[in-house]
Amino acid sequence: MQLVLEKRVERSGTIALVSPLIAIGLTILTMVILFAILGKNPLLALHAYFIAPLTDGYSLLEIAVKATPLVMIAIGLSLCYLANAWNIGAEGQFLIGAVAGSWIAVKTQGTDAGAWVLPAMFVLAAAAGALYALIPAICKVKFGASEILTSLMLVYVADLFLDYLVRGPWRDPQGFNFPTTAEFDPVATVPLLIEGGRLHLGSIIALLVVAAAAILLGRTIKGFEIRVVGAAPRAARFGGFNANQLIILTFAVSGALAGLAGIIEVAGPIGHLQPGISPGYGFTAIIVAFLGRLNPVGILIAGLFLALTFIGGEQAQIAMKIPLDVTKIFQGILLFYVLACDSLILYRFKLVFPNREVTRGAG
Amino acid sequence: MELVEAIILAVLAASTPLLIAATGELVTERSGVLNLGVEGMMIVGAACGFAGAWLTGSVFIGALFGMVAGTLMSLVFALMALGLAVNQVATGLALTILGVGLSGLIGAGFVGERITPAMHLYIPVLTDIPLIGRVLFGEDGFVYFSIALIVGVWWFLYRTRAGLILRACGDNHVSAHALGYPVLRIRTFAVMFGGACAGLAGAYLPLAYTPFFVPGMTAGRGWIALALVVFSSWRPGRLVAGAYLFGAVTILQLHAQGWGVGIPSQFMSALPYLATIIVLILLSRARTGGSTAPAALGTVFVPDR
Numbered sequence: 001m002q003l004v005l006e007k008r009v010e011r012s013g014t015i016a017l018v019s020p021l022i023a024i025g026l027t028i029l030t031m032v033i034l035f036a037i038l039g040k041n042p043l044l045a046l047h048a049y050f051i052a053p054l055t056d057g058y059s060l061l062e063i064a065v066k067a068t069p070l071v072m073i074a075i076g077l078s079l080c081y082l083a084n085a086w087n088i089g090a091e092g093q094f095l096i097g098a099v100a101g102s103w104i105a106v107k108t109q110g111t112d113a114g115a116w117v118l119p120a121m122f123v124l125a126a127a128a129g130a131l132y133a134l135i136p137a138i139c140k141v142k143f144g145a146s147e148i149l150t151s152l153m154l155v156y157v158a159d160l161f162l163d164y165l166v167r168g169p170w171r172d173p174q175g176f177n178f179p180t181t182a183e184f185d186p187v188a189t190v191p192l193l194i195e196g197g198r199l200h201l202g203s204i205i206a207l208l209v210v211a212a213a214a215i216l217l218g219r220t221i222k223g224f225e226i227r228v229v230g231a232a233p234r235a236a237r238f239g240g241f242n243a244n245q246l247i248i249l250t251f252a253v254s255g256a257l258a259g260l261a262g263i264i265e266v267a268g269p270i271g272h273l274q275p276g277i278s279p280g281y282g283f284t285a286i287i288v289a290f291l292g293r294l295n296p297v298g299i300l301i302a303g304l305f306l307a308l309t310f311i312g313g314e315q316a317q318i319a320m321k322i323p324l325d326v327t328k329i330f331q332g333i334l335l336f337y338v339l340a341c342d343s344l345i346l347y348r349f350k351l352v353f354p355n356r357e358v359t360r361g362a363g
Numbered sequence: 364m365e366l367v368e369a370i371i372l373a374v375l376a377a378s379t380p381l382l383i384a385a386t387g388e389l390v391t392e393r394s395g396v397l398n399l400g401v402e403g404m405m406i407v408g409a410a411c412g413f414a415g416a417w418l419t420g421s422v423f424i425g426a427l428f429g430m431v432a433g434t435l436m437s438l439v440f441a442l443m444a445l446g447l448a449v450n451q452v453a454t455g456l457a458l459t460i461l462g463v464g465l466s467g468l469i470g471a472g473f474v475g476e477r478i479t480p481a482m483h484l485y486i487p488v489l490t491d492i493p494l495i496g497r498v499l500f501g502e503d504g505f506v507y508f509s510i511a512l513i514v515g516v517w518w519f520l521y522r523t524r525a526g527l528i529l530r531a532c533g534d535n536h537v538s539a540h541a542l543g544y545p546v547l548r549i550r551t552f553a554v555m556f557g558g559a560c561a562g563l564a565g566a567y568l569p570l571a572y573t574p575f576f577v578p579g580m581t582a583g584r585g586w587i588a589l590a591l592v593v594f595s596s597w598r599p600g601r602l603v604a605g606a607y608l609f610g611a612v613t614i615l616q617l618h619a620q621g622w623g624v625g626i627p628s629q630f631m632s633a634l635p636y637l638a639t640i641i642v643l644i645l646l647s648r649a650r651t652g653g654s655t656a657p658a659a660l661g662t663v664f665v666p667d668r
Binding site for chain 2: 004005006007086088135139143144145146148149150152153154156157160161163164167168283286287290323324325326327328329330331332333335336339340342343344346347
């Protein structure tokens with residue numbers, strides 16, 4: 001007797017709907033075991049992770065703040081993944097966007113520059129992110145170099161470049177030698193939405209991005225092309241869709257969104273440029289994109305959920321001394337379960353009895 | 364002359380983890396599976412390897428811990444990508460994310476601890492030969508093992524029947540299946556071999572390269588190993604050349620930083636990553652008349668019965 005996979009005749013709609021929920025359930029089950037191994041009370045730990053952040057207003061706002069970059073990056077990545085283009089260097093595009101936008105903030109510091117500063121920072125950050133993402137895209141289209149490896153290598157390069165700037169030319173002279181720029185001027189800071197907390201205009205921008213992506217994918221020819229090129233490359237070729245052009249386009253859009261997310265994070269909640277501005281948003285956004293089923297609304301929900309794990313992880317660390325790395329383990333396991341459950345949309349398990357089949361074949 | 368000797372020793376030390384990890388991934392990819400989780404398996408191997416060596420006081424047992432940890436990680440990958448037919452690219456990424464978290468958790472208790480690093484072998488007479496003696500006969504055990512490993516893999520792939528079958532699975536899994544070969548089982552073994560190698564390569568870092576563990580100490584070496592496999596056009600001989608070339612670039616930038624060349628250290632540190640990109644471009648460009656990659660690389664296989 002053997003358990004094997006068998007292709008379904010039709011993709012299962014029911015499983016497509018419930019698979020993210022099953023994945024989350026299985027992840028929580030696994031985490032209970034992990035907490036027990038770590039010698040922490042699993043129920044208290046789960047409470048700290050998933051319930052406590054939802055019960056006070058400050059944490060709720062923080063969830064929205066953390067979800068903002070995750071959702072923006074993941075929307076861009078979902079376009080890439082739908083078109084079967086593997087951009088995994090969003091972290092680097094995020095950093096380069098932050099650097100490019102900060103350039104204006106640093107150069108206008110202490111001058112009487114007007115309200116144009118923040119919009120200019122946004123535009124430059126998006127452009128820089130897009131250009132940075134175009135490097136792997138062009139290497140892929142022109143030379144056939146793996147976009148997975150090149151986009152990832154550029155993450156390390158961006159990280160080192162940022163490090164150089166804040167330790168060298170952009171370091172705050174009054175910063176006691178800490179590797180950071182001076183605090184941005186008010187005109188170079190993303191305005192807060194409400195008094196108290198850190199909720200800022202960026203969250204509205206993220207919602208607009210979700211809406212725009214939903215329209216692009218659901219209502220336009222370009223969106224249709226993206227989906228066909230990824231799902232049925234042969235059909236797309238017959239349809240005359242240019243796959244290379246779509247790789248360039250999706251990489252540029254996702255780079256622009258990651259870059260924009262980068263400057264919003266720096267000019268918003270952080271307020272200055274420093275190393276370590278991202279706790280791995282660019283990589284977590286990959287999980288957000290898959291958990292959200294590469295669907296804009298799904299990504300919005302998934303982004304909020306993963307933001308909850310960041311906040312919950314911090315609270316669990318403070319309250320129960322659970323290491324922050326547990327959050328990363330949680331996110332990795334979640335991605336595994338999401339992918340595994342997604343497989344059951346296309347396949348199902350079947351028990352086979354090899355011996356009997358052989359006899360039948362012989363007879 | 365001592366400087367040259369020191370540089371050669373340093374280059375070998377920097378190349379060895381790349382060579383071991385890339386050798387494992389070469390076998391995995393030759394069977395038709397693209398495991399992008401090398402970085403994750405390496406970093407877990409580093410944490411477990413250090414833990415093993417610190418607890419037992421033996422570098423050898425530490426290396427074994429690293430190999431077992433890498434193999435266990437690769438089994439998770441095999442379960443997903445082969446057992447459940449999940450997209451291999453996404454599974455590999457998940458493995459890396461998981462590995463970074465796991466290694467942080469495992470290694471947390473060992474940060475700041477030191478061990479006695481792997482001994483360099485001193486073969487009495489041979490090591491005393493001027494010029495080449497120390498370089499050829501005075502390395503640590505990992506270096507010799509990595510060379511034996513790649514030679515063994517070359518022999519296995521091109522001189523044995525099992526190697527031929529493994530390559531057949533990588534080039535055309537449907538035909539291999541039709542001929543009665545257990546494609547998924549062969550691939551599982553190939554993935555496990557890749558995991559063991561990645562784990563060992565990770566363990567090399569805290570056991571021989573530096574005598575302590577730092578979170579994130581693999582610093583993208585797993586990804587560079589993946590690029591090396593592409594660089595080698597999936598051939599063991601070129602893999603050796605590529606690994607030593609990259610080790611040389613790493614050491615060159617470290618020494619340049621030490622000599623106080625007027626370039627900021629961050630730019631020099633970025634050199635290995637930029638070199639990877641440039642090599643990938645040049646290589647992909649130079650290749651004419653189709654790809655040299657295993658034809659079924661990265662594709663899902665679900666046997667029909």
